[in-house]
Amino acid sequence: MTTLRPFSRRAHGFGQQPISELMRMALAQTELISLAAGFVDQATLPVEETQQALAAVFADATRGRAALQYGTNAGYLPLREAVLARLIAADGEYAGTRPHVDQVILTAGSNQMLHLVGEALLDPGDIVLCAAPTYFVFIGLLAGLSARAVGVAIDGDGMIPEALQETLERLKRSGERERVKAIYTTSYFENPSTVTLSRERRRQVVEIAKRHSADGHLYVIDDSAYRELRYSGPDLPSMRAFDETGETVIVAETFSKSFSPGIRVGWGVLPPELVGPLSGLKTSIDFGSPHLNQQLMSAVFEKGLFEPHLQVLRESYQAKMNAMLAALDDFMADVPGVRWQRPTGGLYVWLELPEGLDAGPGGRLIEHALAEGVLYVPGEYCYPGEGERARKDRIRLSFGVQSAENIRRGIEALARAVRQLL
């Protein structure tokens, strides 16, 4: 019997993320050096630290049993206190009130927090303004909610306030301003552009959101997933530090990059009025993320295991980043029209290819690159569907997974592929 399968509209919206297509390509070829996935370095995963933290959890049978019992919907209080204290210490001065622990909710990675925020704020047709380019999984998430991603231009200091302002004015003129619910930015070492939103711009973007909130509340989603992965220069405060009333900024963070993605603990710091709606959604989805993992991460902090490991990570990633930059210098510097920024953190290099070169999934570069044994993320995946135009001549390179040696071989292979098309 074959009958119509009437899946929900939403099921049709949430298609496979583009990364699935890349993984299919990667699997089809062994010996491929993938500079695509934003996975983390395998060698520095904290096996010792995790064992020590688990030993601390299970050393006391009462605590061990508690870790194996249901937790709370918002998550283990001591861990919520720890992440909040860390945020406040790192941010330093706040323009207004500090966030309170009641505003902290633990999730399965920051991705679940982004999903919950999307669910809580967006009806079909609603709009989120995003840096162009931006985190492509977030674009997919918005598509799944039948929401619209509108791109705002960036430069070396991140999202351009004037461009943001103009986009809001344009949407106001077209009668769509009330559909805009949030501004999204991965404000530290932006994925994929690697730029960091400057201190002054943080203040300006928050200020613009507040000014325009007179026409309907605008949130700022400060996705700080890479904040801890800084290799040089001073840290910057989160955008929450510039939010005088605490009503505007949502901070989303995670231990997936800074400790372990397999433990999968992320969190959000929310404006107070968002806590109820998000908690309601999370209760209905999973009653709270796994308690064991929260107890484990809490023990990582109690035992002082986080900072030393982070230092190891930073050194390891910095070395890999330097290997990628050196390889680019050696193999790409003399290719006309190829440019890249020198990041100070994160896991990526964003490569500008000669104007008009099609690096997209249907283009010639990816074919040649695969033939040469290297895979990248096509930059066009990273552009919102509207606003700032998508560039096919950009690619994202990740130095997170591969060894320095493979990174060098991968860049050399990529350079060969690019030269073949010139």
Place this chain on the structure above:
Amino acid sequence: MTTLRPFSRRAHGFGQQPISELMRMALAQTELISLAAGFVDQATLPVEETQQALAAVFADATRGRAALQYGTNAGYLPLREAVLARLIAADGEYAGTRPHVDQVILTAGSNQMLHLVGEALLDPGDIVLCAAPTYFVFIGLLAGLSARAVGVAIDGDGMIPEALQETLERLKRSGERERVKAIYTTSYFENPSTVTLSRERRRQVVEIAKRHSADGHLYVIDDSAYRELRYSGPDLPSMRAFDETGETVIVAETFSKSFSPGIRVGWGVLPPELVGPLSGLKTSIDFGSPHLNQQLMSAVFEKGLFEPHLQVLRESYQAKMNAMLAALDDFMADVPGVRWQRPTGGLYVWLELPEGLDAGPGGRLIEHALAEGVLYVPGEYCYPGEGERARKDRIRLSFGVQSAENIRRGIEALARAVRQLL
């Protein structure tokens, strides 16, 4: 600045689950014996077993690192194979094809699987037919999706096929049949009614779903959360065993009750055509549930730790169930109009109170019960909003959390409260 907060329609739908109100009541009174929450027994949580399984994961540094890395969206393959092999062995004969491991997706508890299925199948206004009474969290989940729960009458053998058939015919006559997307049942020791859907009824419900699928595909959601908690009598096959084409039945299971809710691993076995839509949804929500937890549960099976622990659990819960039944016999048997089934598994006793006695959250019994120091789940929470009428004179009692001694004291207190109202 105060501006309108335009939360999504969905955020308004997913309100706090009723259990939140109960927890508020419980917290307001210390010394309360809660027979409300469906939490698990603290004393039998598998501290030793978890430590052994974690030791196995981390004994090999390569495996340890793998556990701390991202997993796959569908989940760790050896665990998916293990749960599927266990299902197939327990089910015995299949009417048609056996499910394949590609159809198994691991989730954060079975609740996330129910949520994903709801998301994949239901648009606002769509209908799920549920046993009346049924799992109240699922009713809340449907409300959050703006879907409708329509109740179908049950008896001692579970959902009554004739009542199901009549409900479908009635909805067909009213032009609403095409909105019905699924039939939901917690088929083992139904939460809260404690009845188990008989073998013949399993076949009949699947057959009815298939017959009516000519008017639009109908799924059967077989929520088997309590299957492993059987204390007497033979096991019954899942409804999937009666699904000749494999196109109809979704099985949702979890280790939350049978091992540990803090580890929070559940899974679903899906009809093939649902795998794509659910995977797409899950990718956008969390890229897959925590890999560490899946490796841990896989090691529990490898080391043969699951079955012996399950035996311990069954004995412990059976003793507590017997304590509750004995207390009911001692304190309630002579209260006119009070009746209960003797369950053969699960965590609950479903109590029928004298006709018309209001045991609901606004009624007099809960006040008296709280004054006597005992809390229960009002049965009216467990009835779908439509179809079979809600009964205010039913309550759900859980023997999962409290000690045998407390269970006895709780039932004695409840009996005093009931007598006060007669």
